Amino acid sequence: MDLGSDLRAKGKRLTVQRRLVLEAVQRARHHVTADEVAKRVRGEAGQIDPSTVYRNLEALEELGYVTHTHLGSRVTRWHRADMHQHAHLVCRSCGAEDEVPVSVFTGLARRLRTSHGFRADLAHSAVEGICRRCAVVQS
Amino acid sequence: MDLGSDLRAKGKRLTVQRRLVLEAVQRARHHVTADEVAKRVRGEAGQIDPSTVYRNLEALEELGYVTHTHLGSRVTRWHRADMHQHAHLVCRSCGAEDEVPVSVFTGLARRLRTSHGFRADLAHSAVEGICRRCAVVQS
DNA sequence: CTCACTATTGCTATGACTTGCGATAACCGA
C-alpha cells in the first residue's frame, strides 16, 4: 500500500508537509529530533511550522511509518519504523550512551506478558544507570 | 544526621524554601509533581518560585532525601527516598498504570551488570506497552 | 554580634513541545 491510500483509509489526508516530514525521517540514517526534521524539510522545500512537524510525526506513527524513543535528555528521537530494534543504556553520571540488542529484554518481556498480560515495549525509553567507567571512579 | 548538617557537609545551605520543599514531599503519601510541591508550599508558607522548587528537589535528591521517577506522561514524579521501591507499567493506549515489584527486574539488571558493566536503575522510567484489557480489545 | 563570602532566590529568557483557532487546501461526490 502507498502512503496516500494508507492515510485516506484512516480518514486522514496526504499533504505536502506530511510527505516531506516522512521523507525527512526516512532519509535520516539514525534517529532524528523533530527540530532536525524541520530543518531538513526547510532545506528541501519552503517553511514549515514546528507544530506541523510534531503533529505529522504523530500521525505517521499511528500509521506505523515512524516510531519514537526517549533517550536521556528531554528530546524525543524519531526514526523509521522498519529499522532494526535496539535499546539504549544511558549513564546518569557522564551521559554516555550504549546500545544493546532487544534480545536482552525478551526474558523480561515474556515475564511481564505472562504474569501481568502486559505487552512491554522495553526499547521505548532508555535505561538509566551508571556505566562501567563511572562505577569504577566513584567506588 | 539532620538536614542542616547534611547540607553544610556538602557546602550547601539550609534555606526556608529548601526545608519547605522537603517537608512537602515527605508529607505526601504518594509521588508528587514539582507543581504539586509548589502548591503545597504556597499553602503552608508564602510564595515560592517554580525554579526554586526544581532546584531544591534536585539538591535534595543529591543528598539522598528524595528521588524521582518518570511516568508515561513525561511528567516527573518526586517522592521520599525511603519509600518502598516499585516499577510502573503504563498502557500506551488507555494510560492505565500498574505497579510491579522491582524483583521482576533483578534478572535483567544482573545481566546488564555482567555483560556491560552497567548498573541499571530499571524502576526509574515507567515501562510503556499495551495492557491486558487494551490488547484484548485491539485483537 | 558583625561582616564578608558566596550559595540560593526570584525573575526573565530559552527550549521542547502542546493546544486552540481561524484560514487553507485535500478529498469526494455530483
Added chain:
DNA sequence: TCGGTTATCGCAAGTCATAGCAATAGTGAG
C-alpha cells in the same frame, strides 16, 4: 471539472523544565 465538507496548516499562547543573572540571605570567621 466544480463545490462543499472538514482535515490540516500556520500562528499565537500556554506548559514543564532548565539556565543566566543581579539581589538576597545563610554561614563561618573574627
